[in-house]
Amino acid sequence: MATKITDFTVMKELQPATTLWNFYHPERAPFRFKSRHLPQARLWQAKTRKALVETMGFQDLPRVAPAPHQI
DSSP: OOOOOOOTTTOGGGOHHHHHHHTOOGGGOTTOOOOOSHHHHHHHHHHHHHHHHHHHOOTTSOOOOSSOOOO
């Protein structure tokens, strides 16, 4: 019985990155950097930073001391 050896170089669907690259469309990214002047760049930076904090979600927790203590 013959064995057919396949790998991602022969069959692109075996490479997970191929599917991920199909979803990659930087021209449609809502926060892509396209500023030409400093004030416009700073506005983009502020808007993007705010969106990142909202996405991360845990930035609104109260600060804690870095020293551990036993509960």
